Amino acid sequence: MKNIVILTGAGISAESGIATFRGPGGLWEGHRVEDVCTPGALARDPALVHRFYDLRRAALETVAPNAAHAALARLDREWAGGLLIVTQNVDDLHERAGARRMLHMHGALRSALCAACGERREWRDALPPGSACAGCGARALRPDIVFFGEIPYQMERIEAALAEADLFVSIGTSGAVYPAAGFVRMAQAYGAATLELNLERSEGSAWFDATRLGAAGVLVPAWVDEVLG
Ligand code: NAD
Numbered sequence: 019m020k021n022i023v024i025l026t027g028a029g030i031s032a033e034s035g036i037a038t039f040r041g042p043g044g045l046w047e048g049h050r051v052e053d054v055c056t057p058g059a060l061a062r063d064p065a066l067v068h069r070f071y072d073l074r075r076a077a078l079e080t081v082a083p084n085a086a087h088a089a090l091a092r093l094d095r096e097w098a099g100g101l102l103i104v105t106q107n108v109d110d111l112h113e114r115a116g117a118r119r120m121l122h123m124h125g126a127l128r129s130a131l132c133a134a135c136g137e138r139r140e141w142r143d144a145l146p147p148g149s150a151c152a153g154c155g156a157r158a159l160r161p162d163i164v165f166f167g168e169i170p171y172q173m174e175r176i177e178a179a180l181a182e183a184d185l186f187v188s189i190g191t192s193g194a195v196y197p198a199a200g201f202v203r204m205a206q207a208y209g210a211a212t213l214e215l216n217l218e219r220s221e222g223s224a225w226f227d228a229t230r231l232g233a234a235g236v237l238v239p240a241w242v243d244e245v246l247g
Contacts, residue, residue, distance in 0.1 A: 021100035022245075023176075023183040023210070024090065025201055029190020029217055031109050033084045033235045036077070040192060047074070056166050064147035064160075071161035072144045075127040078109060086189070086238035087115035093242045094119050102179040106191060106198050108163055123170040123198065129162035138162050170197065183210040187241070190215070190234050193222025202226060215241060 028038035039046050046054065047070070053059050054070045083091075090103055094117045103120035105112055108127045112120050125131070130141035130149070134156035141162070149159040164170050180186065186205035193199045202212050202225045214226040215237045223229050230237050 019099070019184045019211075021179070021182045022093075022097065022102075022185045022187065023179045023201075023205065024101070024103045025186070025188045025191060025198060026090075026103065026105045026107060026112070027189070027191025027195075027198075028107060029192075030086050030105075030234045030238070031081075031084075031107055031111055032190065032217075033086070033233060034081045034109075034111055036081055036109055036111075038190075038192075040194075051166070055163070057168065060160060060165070068145055068147050068161065071127060071163060074108070075142070076144075078127060081109070081111070083111040083115035084235050086234035087111045087117070089239040089242040091116035093245065096246055100179070100182060102176070104176055104179075104198075104201075106195065121172050121175065123164070123172060123176065125161070125163040125171065127161070127163075130159045131162035132156060132158050133160050134158040173197070176201070177204065180205045180210070181208045183208065186210045186212045188212075188214045188216070188222070188226070189238060190217070191220065191222075193220040193225075213241075 032038055037047055054067055060067045094101060101119045103112060103117055104123055106124050108125055110128055128140060128142055129138050130145055131138050132151035135154040137151060137153040145159060148157045150157050151159055180201060183205050186202060199222055202222055206212055212226045214223060214229040
């Protein structure tokens with residue numbers, strides 16, 4: 019085995035105290051997904067959408083990476099083969115744990131996107147609607163979050179990595195959000211073995227060669243120990 023691709027979702031950050039996407043009642047931090055995570059919602063009520071992500075961004079100050087993030091960062095440091103950690107998460111806990119071979123396919127809380135020129139830049143404070151882009155001057159900055167109906171970042175790089183993968187591992191994701199939910203089948207079609215680590219069986223479980231059930235903070239360090247021998 020040489021090349022590993024890992025997909026992570028909200029479940030890997032749950033033990034750090036960040037709520038998952040579909041919490042109690044199918045809500046994300048008390049909101050319907052359609053009200054905070056679609057281009058239509060942003061157009062209809064920019065104040066609500068910006069404030070929602072301002073709160074999520076501010077909450078990052080109060081959380082820290084957990085044992086699962088730390089284990090993947092260790093894998094990144096010590097694994098001599100190919101590795102790509104693709105996260106659906108918009109928190110920054112993978113990079114704060116020290117992972118480098120990673121990308122955010124759904125954007126990042128600590129980033130602002132200019133809807134006019136497409137420039138993305140690091141953003142740590144609140145982001146009120148109408149904030150000006152330092153690049154083009156347009157008052158068009160929005161949270162750098164890939165909404166439903168928008169195309170995730172770096173799909174070509176992800177597909178290239180899946181094509182080369184010997185092992186695809188999915189951690190803490192419900193398998194409900196596409197295209198990420200389709201990566202397991204893509205990896206399999208290219209010949210990779212597939213493993214799921216999740217608290218409970220997910221919508222995608224049937225597609226994996228193997229599923230291990232439990233908390234990411236326990237399962238991920240154990241799996242990394244196995245891989246690194
Ligand atoms: P999801 O909430 O739909 O699914 C989370 C999965 O993790 C569930 O299957 C759940 O059983 C599992 N899980 C919960 N606690 C776990 C634990 N301790 N250990 C292992 N597994 C655990 O999340 P998703 O599939 O990532 O949904 C995708 C969307 O949610 C993404 O687009 C992402 O941007 C957004 N989101 C991100 C964050 C974040 O950045 N931390 C938080 C909420 C939502």
